[in-house]
Amino acid sequence: MQTAGDETVITVYIGLGSNLAEPAMQVRRACEALGQLPESRLLACSSLYSSPPMGPPDQPDYINAVAALETTLSPHDLLAELQAIEQAQGRVRERRWGARTLDLDLLLYGDRQIDDQQLTVPHVGLPERAFVLYPLQEIAPTLVIPGQGPLADLVTRCPENGLQRYE
Template identity: 45%
Template sequence: MNRAYLSIGSNIEDRQDHLLGAVRALHAYESINVVEVSSIYETVPVGYTDQADFLNLVVCLETVLDAPELLSVCQAIENELGRVRKVRWGPRTVDLDILLYNNDNIESENLIVPHPRMSERAFVLIPLLEIAPAIRNPVTEKFYSEEEAVRDRGVILWKTVDGIGLLS
């Protein structure tokens, strides 16, 4: 069984519905079991800043899928939930990113794991550390809790969720 951590974000209304729809869609796949869900956090956009604020969360899941298969599922869910890719880092109904997959270091044309920018992004690290406080970067062995981005005060707890209870 493989363990993966995914970041999910949305900044097109209804942001919370899009997030929870993505979590439920992941859990509905026969080969995926969502085992942990972080609280929901609100952040200002990064990169392309002329857009609405984001809601973000992180999920931990177990799956028999390999990483490229999991990426395909994530992209299918994005499409099902109406994701349109017009502007890089632009507005989106939902964005699913594979942050970590086991302790693997993956570099392919379509997928890089650990996610290449996650150590710089508080909106990823803070929810990740909520559900996995002692997690380390599998490449550097450094604790993610030691990253400078964790001290970013721009990530605001938006809503505490009842973990996987929201799936029912």
């Protein structure tokens, strides 16, 4: 953690996913949009990965990535910004785990653990999701997940489940 003036700069990790309307383009555009967030700086965006849908099987495969940012935004302000990017790219919430133009998940907010009605960080599904763990390991191999231990250990215990590097 660093400080910028009076504000604390936090490193955060965002999961990106899409399986509609040119998914690779949707994820790339979202990564660019993350770089334009106020009070934030994009540090890295992983390679793109293709994975089978986690939810209902009657939908296309997903394209996923993970981005790292430095930000002074609060967790809830950052969440609101992520939801605004989703909406700008045509996100419609019709069914849980259904097809979508864009899904942005706040995976980690520094070393904080948050659990309230709007937000759970670290993201609740992180330990079981190859499409998050493998891209996260690509950009932050020595990361330690608050309350869960080293990222490398989580990756070792998580099968790839059809995950493939895209491109």
